[in-house]
Amino acid sequence: MRPFPDLTPILEGIPWVIIGAVATREYMPERTTNGLDIIVMQKDFKRTVSRLKKSGYELVSSLLGPGCFLRSPDGTELYLLFGKQSWLRKALQNPLRNDAGYPVMDLPYLTLMKTESARSIDISDVSCMLGLASDAELLRVREVIKKYAPYLSDDIESMAYLGKLELERGLA
Known part of the structure; x- marks a missing residue:
């Protein structure tokens, strides 16, 4: 696992999560x-x-979507995205903390974000994550999808099923 810079002191007071x-x-x-x-x-x-710029990050370019690409003083690529969705506010308030203590988007919101993006790599990630998810985690995902994007419910069920099937068959 590649280490990444600790943004916690730089972004103190700003809600953010890793995606x-x-x-x-x-x-x-x-x-x-x-x-x-x-x-x-x-x-x-x-x-x-x-x-970030005051901390030595260089602004490299804008992204096609809402955000920008920066480079840290040690050369690490940082993709900073922004949103205004109501669910994003909730996701930022309730992050998961990884082993390093950094805020990571919780599975239900990461699933929602990646499914809405409709990028093939994101759909693949969702299928794999849901295939590995426990019943309790899947219930939390379903609740978030039902609340914020009910039109995705059938897609989520299909991806969870396919993810579990791939794991059972050793394809993932």
Whole structure:
């Protein structure tokens, strides 16, 4: 597992969570990544960029979606995204803490975010994460989906089923 810079002191007072491949490590076997993806609320985006730049991060470019790409003083890629969804506020208030103590998006919200993105790598991640999830975790995922994106309920059930099937057959 590649270590990433500790953003906690830099972003003190700004709610943020790790998303992307580094977040999925908490729910499935690790997949390789060179960058760290984080997300903040839209209202905190400019303040977050400002703090990162003051800490030596270089703003490299904008992203196609809402956010930007920065590079740390040691060369680590940082993808800073922002959103204003009502569920994001809840996700930022209740992060999971990984072994290093960093805030990671909890499985129900990570599932929602990745499913809404509709990127093939994200759909694959969701299927694998849900295939490995316990019944209690799946219940929490279903509750969040029902509350914030009920139109995704059938898709979530299909991905959970396929994820479990792949694991049973040794395909994942």
